[in-house]
Amino acid sequence: MTDSPARPAPLADPHLVYDPVPGDGPKDVVILGSTGSIGTQAIDLVLRNPDRFRVTALSANGGRVALLAEQAHRLRVRTVAVAREDVVPALREALAAEYGSGEPLPEILAGPDAATQAAASDCHTVLNGITGSIGLAPTLAALEAGRTLALANKESLIVGGPLVTALAKPGQIIPVDSEHAALFQALAAGTRADVRKLVVTASGGPFRGRTRDELAHVTVADALAHPTWAMGPVITVNSATLVNKGLEVIEAHLLYDIPFDRIEVVVHPQSYVHSMVEFTDGSTIAQATPPDMRGPIAIGLGWPERVPDAAPAFDWSKASTWEFFPLDDEAFPSVNLARHVGRLAGTAPAVFNAANEECVAAFLSGALPFNGIMETVIRVVEEHGTPVTGTSLTVSDVLEAETWARARARELTATTATAEARA
Template sequence: MKRVSICGSTGSIGVQALDVVSRFPEQFEVVGLAAGRNVAVLAEQVRRFRPRVVSVASDEAARGLAALVGGAVEILVGDAGSEAVASLPEADFVLAAISGGAGLHSTAAAVRARKPVGLANKESMVLAGELLMGEAARHGVPILPVDSEHSAIFQSLAGHNRPEVRRLILTASGGPLRAVPQAELPEVTPARALKHPNWSMGAKITVDSATLMNKGLEVIEARWLFDVDPRRIDILVHPQSIVHSMVEYIDGSVVAQLGVSDMRGPISYALAWPDRLPLDLPPLDLTRLGQLQFETPDAARFPAFTLAYRALELGGTAPAALSGADEGAVAAFLAGKCRFTDIADLCADVLDAHVPEKVTSIAQALAASDAGRRAVERRVGL
């Protein structure tokens, strides 16, 4: 029986993870849940999975949850609460799925507590990847990727010699605006940018998919997860989202991971690793698909992803500043304070002004991210 804590249990990844867990009650037990303010969903999760400890974002949310579940569970609050859930002594595995920089605290707490981590929070690697991977190595705990692209890389590396890797190839759907002419992009509305053709995700990550910033952040994540020079990490647009990513080896062989677009696949792989779970997902029917398309990402129309390579070249806190700037710029776009094409420009301005420092603490990484976000907010008047 593997005992699991899920940080971000009411979000999309957390809900799907609990769906996987519920299908294998003989293999998994939920011991801790951390959420934000969605107490109605969390209360139902508490009733169904009976965790020992839960955490919410605020005292108000704690009171609301207590009114719904009574004394059925210990309720903690804030970052300290999510860190406690991530480091429960009885937990054998922690799924880190709190979105944004807020998830870094609990991810770091799990690593410090020597818990294997299933990482669905890319900001943890973007803000403090070198620091976290160093801590994980010292404590001898694995950080297993849950993002579909990084899970695909992880699976494609299995059984092969790392020195024989030539490059990693991250695939991108191209997002909802892949075929939109460059002249139309400044007038794209939030509603249009949020219509992703393949995935149902939160607003921020969907806009990041539209700008391709999401793919840039994934390059930063891959650089640290797999200890690969950024110059050997490429992006390939693949609209069908069937090939989730690939690894090219020095003999020219390419190993790819394919599958239907369903996050329960990578979630289950991290939960059960090194084993696999028999999921009831629909089989991949390549004959029905007919053909798979691949394109080079268009840096002229979608320059945001190029900023990630630049941030890695600058090093230190530069990726954290970029991540924060992107949070601010996307929020500004969704609030009608800037145009779609301003998102990349605002992020580039922050990167130009940033003086990077070596990341030595979680607090420092979060401060750099906050500074990037505030710089954008000042520019747009948020």
């Protein structure tokens, strides 16, 4: 099995700057997923740097309308987008409470396409901080509208693969994942021809060092106890299974056009080195900061400029130990499975991602054991068969593959739950 054919140039290149609206003054920014972890940290960065950034629109699912209204008022945005139409009355009430008498309220967009509309609105940069493959449509909309895309929603690139690469212009995507922001910065140290391999670091999650048998009876609480990062439950479980690292391998391949056999994963428990690039002369360039997502967010919003004091720096006067270990592929088969579906390309990554999202939800609800997550995902990927690939791939193909994968994963999960109940 061989890697998919290389594109003429990498999707993300620190040497290329895509500037859709050249000029002085603050960059106009749209933040998608504003009430989530990435969104709230991005807003903190913006509020501390009003001379650099100005937020014009916010989008959120709608579960935290009070926070969304507060953000809208503090940032004085033009537009607020919410996915859930049923929360619009509560959002209007919350906005009215935040805004003073006579202050004009922002425009409200509501419904499943609201974030997509916001992504296509007038701005310089769109930060896609939505979680899950529902971020695909906003990603495509931002690219098609000619915006710079600060991409924290890795799923949209993974499931949309060729659809995203067909739209993105050189330098238009700036990665915001800590690992890919690290690779992006390290790649600035050489040319594409100088790169020998990419080294993606993994914390190892809460179960580093455990065997597959030892993982059989871990609990949801165990899986959510990440040792270094504070994240949402889905991303935290993905870190425990290392599915997140598998997704990042696919993302690195798509962003930087490096073959899968030249993308390595190593375990680094301290999470200080976010990733590394090994060059052909034997040099390795590592990007390191204390664990804090505001640094990668600042790269995504500010590149090619750096934002002073975006995140904490190391105190090099203090002693510290940094460790690196090989990945245990038997206990954590997700990375090799991700390489497999990445090589298949087409709809295969969408099937992998959708099945995993369903299985994580089942695990969090107590309907599936921890090891059952990957066992079920592997089976769904195997049953998917030959994926739709090449230039014939459409958004409909991706959505259809996702729908099938989710339904099949739910069927298998229900069967597992029934068998365990009888046992």
